[in-house]
Amino acid sequence: MTRAPFTRETADTRRQALVAAAETVLARDGVAGASVRAICAEAGVSPGLLRHYFDGVEALFAAAYEAVGQRIDAALEAAVAQAGPAPRARLSAFLTASFKPPVLDEQLLAAWLAFWSLVKVNAVFADIHRRTYAGYRARLEDLLAACDPSADARLAAIGLTAVVDGLWLELCLDPTVFTPAEAGAIAERLLAGYSPTPVFLD
Structure with missing residues (x-):
């Protein structure tokens, strides 16, 4: 019997399985x-396969951190x-999505805390953290500006990001x-304080 050729799809599947496994074990x-x-x-793979796809465990952890960030973004x-x-509904949805599945998830939190523990001691993870949060804040700034161009979107995005992280x-x-609904209400109330007009209060 002829063995099926090793395909790109199989390689991607195994790589993704390792990334998912790293997140699970870290959590x-x-x-x-x-x-x-x-x-x-x-x-479900042999230990030697990890080296085939990644330059060690640190590279795998970094790929897992990137993957978790991408999943949250999605x-x-x-x-x-x-x-x-x-615009207002879109902004509200962005803020409150962190208080609902799949973002509100105990395993995701546990993995995220493991990644955070590496941010202060490893430049690779610090860079991933910086890029991930910069992207989040930039998206939030766009949504804020669409609601109220007169608001200080940069400071609002910084403050709201910290609040959402803490509540999550x-x-x-x-x-x-407190409940997810109450977390959303807290974020909405704080949001109103960044606007000189009542547009954030509807």
Whole structure:
């Protein structure tokens, strides 16, 4: 029997499986427990295969951090698209999407915390963090400006990003303190303070 050729699709599938496994193991065991053996066991591949696709565990972790950021971006953009054409509705959808699945997820939080632990000690992760949050703030600035060109979109985006992050973190850690709806209401109230006009209060 002739063995099927090794295809690009198979390679991509295995690479993605390793990235997903790295996220799962990081969320479960943290950076200290995320060994090559544990990750490959989670992915269902031999330990030697990791080196075939990545220049070590650090490169795999970086790919996983990028992948998680892209997944969050996709979820936020999907929420904006579903909100319709009204600028205010699109802005609200972007802000409150972080308080709903798939962004509001305990495993995603655990993996994100593992990535954050590497940001201050590793330049590669610091760069990913910088680019990820810059993209988030830029998108938020665009949505803010579409609602009210007179608002200070840059400062509003910085403040609201910090607020959303904090609310998301607390919701994932202890959802008994407040509800996702209340988190959204808090973000909306703070949003109103950045506009010199009542456009953010509708």
